Amino acid sequence: MKKVIIADNAGFCFGVKRAMNMAWEELISNEDKKVYALGPLIHNKQAVSKYEEKGLITVDSMEQIEEGNLEMIIRSHGVAKKIYDEAEIRKIDIIDTTCPFVKKIHQIVNKSYNEGKQVLVLGDKDHPEIIGINGWCMDKAIIAKTLEDVKKIDLNSDKKYIVVAQTTMNEKEFEKIIDYINSIDLNIEIENTICSATRVRQQSARDLSEKVDVMVVIGGKHSSNTQKLVKICKEVVDTLAIETSEELKNIDFNNYETIGVTAGASTPDWIIQDTISYLENL
Known part of the structure; x- marks a missing residue:
């Protein structure tokens, strides 16, 4: 059995967790309304899919939002002032999950x-x-x-x-x-x-990289903070960047005894745990 070590700071940050909780609350408490998200809620397609199955409608621009009984979620990344102004003109209710x-x-x-x-x-x-x-x-x-x-x-x-x-x-x-x-x-x-959480997460990944034979970084391919973790880890040790454990099934871990794991701020706990379970059972 391989030794698997998870970084002290990995997975959802405060801002993402807050946004996901707010969005889920809207979906379950306003089932009579259409709930739109202006852009993918977070940079993790697996997590976004779960919300879309619950009824969330993801759009790329406000032009795609219909008139009627609806709400628009502003994701944690935030948007320009003109988006708020347009929403006010069109009388669109905003659920603002912008990270503080x-x-x-x-x-x-x-x-x-x-x-x-x-x-x-x-x-x-x-x-x-x-x-x-x-x-x-x-x-x-x-x-x-x-x-x-x-x-x-x-x-x-x-x-x-x-x-x-x-x-x-x-x-x-x-x-x-x-x-x-x-x-x-x-x-x-x-x-x-x-963000202070970003500093801590990056340092945690850097510290763990120095103690293991290989790092596995979990997160969306389009997640900026995840890709920065990949870069940091690669400067120290062999590093694998994945979105889910499925991508590990063709990887040969025979030359690695100790495996480090970290994850981006938009990576759900269930994906992290699934990856750890796979690695521990090698």
Whole structure:
């Protein structure tokens, strides 16, 4: 039997758990209403499928939402201000499951923009969280993902800047960028908006990677925080990235005695437990 060790911090974070609970409550308490989700509820297709079986309707845009007796869930990633404005015009009831840590970034960005500051967002420009954040400064933010991206920006010492980060950003990459920014003579305010749970989860994965022969990282292929865990673990040890235990069935574990397991913030407990059971029975 293999030795399987689960990271101290793995699986649903506070924001995702809160969003999933709020969405489920709406589905079971308002069966007479249509309940829409603007974008996949979380980046885990297995979990989303369970909610859709219960009646959740996932759409990509508000144009796909019909008129009538309905509610719209704003997922934990958050959305742009214009989404709230359109919902108010169309009299669509909103169930706002935006993570409080993301909501805080919206407030910082909106206030700073109204004060005339240039917003610099560190993160993936295509990620829904970043798209939503940018929507609180009229889509006028400068967005950079890496130190190399930041070095290409023409930063002006005559301007006032505010820096925020995607909640799931890699802490080490953030620190490298801030060190560089601090080396330049700028009028700049820096807000470290990386979620504390993300920091702890990443460090937990890094620590466990140093103690095992292989790491198994469970989470959606489109989950930003999961892919960052994969990158962190790969820097230390052989790493397998999976969505479910099915993907492990063709993997040869004969050369590995101790297996570490971690999971992204949008990975349900039942998928984690199923994976651990499979590994323990090898």
